[in-house]
Amino acid sequence: MLDVAVIEDPAAAEVSLDPVRARLLSELSRPASATMLAAKVGLPRQKVNYHLKALERHGLVELVEERRKGNVTERVMRATAASYVISPVALDAVAPDPSRSPDQLSARWLLALAAKLVRDVGTLITGAARARKPLxxxxxxxxxxxxxxxxxxxxxxxxxxxxTALVGKYHHEGAEGGRDHRVVVAVHPAVPSAAAPAEADRSTTQET
Known part of the structure; x- marks a missing residue:
């Protein structure tokens, strides 16, 4: 099981966002069968099986083992990752583009940069996994x-x-065998815990 998996396929993203299926993914951090899950989520086993098949089709869950119980074969499933991130690639037509209005003081531009970071790193992780190479x-x-x-x-x-000084020191334009890297540095107000809503309101007001 991966720590984090990147969802780039729009259909897989749609499947993962279904509340019932998201709950099943959460429960499947540990292997379980449809019968076991049905008791936890309060749904009939047949309904759970239906959702599991949809998750399996899109690579979000995987078969761990099959157990024979009488005339029934019980399939034990597990999520393919402990958590998932939906890449902007899944919504490519409306993905944020930080080049549209670059503004170092804009929170929305920072969000667009973050989205591009998720997209790029997700693509790199997928490629590295296929090539079986470290990233x-x-x-x-x-x-x-x-x-x-x-x-x-x-x-x-x-x-x-x-x-800027570090980039100037280490950037070598046209270096043979070199590889371009992207540098993103961000500063934003920390999001307080749920136990401190007043502090959260104050931070938002200050930054508006």
């Missing part, structure tokens, strides 16, 4: 608390300057 990536994830909006703006300026 070299790097990411940093952390949090910083700014004392003021002025500090945040100063941080953004220094960060941009530092990244």
């Amino acid at each position: 070299a990536t790097f990411a940093i994830d952390g949090e910083i608390r700014f004392a003021s909006a002025a500090d945040r703006a100063a941080f953004a300026q220094e960060l941009a300057a530092a990244v």
Whole structure:
């Protein structure tokens, strides 16, 4: 089972978004049969089997084993991944395009960049899996608390300057045997936990 699987096929995305099938995918983090799942989700076994077949057709669940019980063969299934990400490729005609209106201070442009990141990395993961080769990536994830909006703006300026300097140092246009890489750096307000709705409202108001 993969940690994360990327869904690029529109039909598979549609199947995964069905509430019942999404629940079954969640339950199938551990192998289970239709009979076992029926008791958990409160549906007839035949109905669960119907949904499982749809998930299996699109590669979202896989057969682990078959058990013979009397005259019945029980199929034990498992999700192919612990979690799934739907790539913008699945909605290619309306996928965000960050080149339309680049604006470093726009939250919607950041969202378009994030969507492109999901699309590109998803495509790379799929290709690497088919070629059975490792995929070299790097990411940093952390949090910083700014004392003021002025500090945040100063941080953004220094960060941009530092990244620009590094790119200038290591970028070699036309290097033989080299490979282009994409650099994405983002700063946005942290989303508070559900236990702190007042803080969430305050953060949203400040950034609007």
